[in-house]
Amino acid sequence: MSASGAGDVLAIIGGSGVYEMGWLEDVEEVSVSTPFGLPSDVVLRGRVKEGDATVLFLPRHGRGHRFSPSTINYRANICALKMLGATHVLSVSAVGSLREDIAPGDLVVVDQFIDFTKRRISTFFDEGVVAHVPFADPVCPILASAVHDAALATGARVHRGGTYVCIEGPQFSTRAESRMFRTFGAHVIGMTNLPEAKLAREAELPYATLALTTDFDCWHVGEEAVSVEAVITVLNRNIVVARDVAKSLARNLPDVSQSPARHALEKCIMTSAGASSPDAEARLEWLIGPRRKAG
Ligand SMILES: CSC[C@H]1O[C@H](OP(=O)(O)O)[C@H](O)[C@@H]1O
């Protein structure tokens, strides 16, 4: 796998418990406003020591954990990172395990999602311009492979591949729901990676998730049902590893020029510039402007 260029920008979206990276250098705070509103917080922009890439860091819940999974402005977050030149997106997320062989403390580099969210805006193309992007493989395999390599290097127990079912929350699941998700073949459960991953795909951003397993949700007979207290206890250990994985990845970004995400919008926009509205074109200029100009 060839290394990336110095112009590459790794965007890290921090999940529960991950409100800063701790290893960023030459850090500046960047406030970004987008056509979809404000992102969860200011974006930290810096670099990694002994690395070429620029690094962006955005805590999806905001510093102080101000936004629930349902109220995060996912569109503003992804749009802001795209506007700042992101070329790779690493999502760091706390998850529950739905499998006996995935234990709290394990890392999972997921490769599939099941969407059980209920009330989230999950597209940039909701008014005036229609587009349908492929999403069969929702995670960039090139980036996921690099994340897996970086995770292995920490010595943590790492699972390559897995299906992340995303629930609306903010309540945890019932036992019946947890058991149902297991019958679906899901491996881990969370509350935030959708529509985040869908929006990253529409924005043609290669996306991969480092899932930090913190509990067995509530299906496991021999285990206590998940609680915030239990999650935080394990998360405090996972976070240290997650920071190391992100640092290693920032130093070894893969070339994603062949990522399926990079051309996701090609031939997917149904509405011609003449048929859409000036408002819609203006709202999406950051994403389809160059394509529109190229005709
Ligand atoms: C505190 S457990 C539930 C909470 O943690 C996860 O957040 P993130 O995905 O941002 O790490 C989960 O999605 C819930 O938001």
Ligand SMILES: Nc1ncnc2[nH]cnc12
């Ligand atoms: N059991 C669980 N369900 C949903 N999101 C989670 N995040 C961490 N553990 C979780």
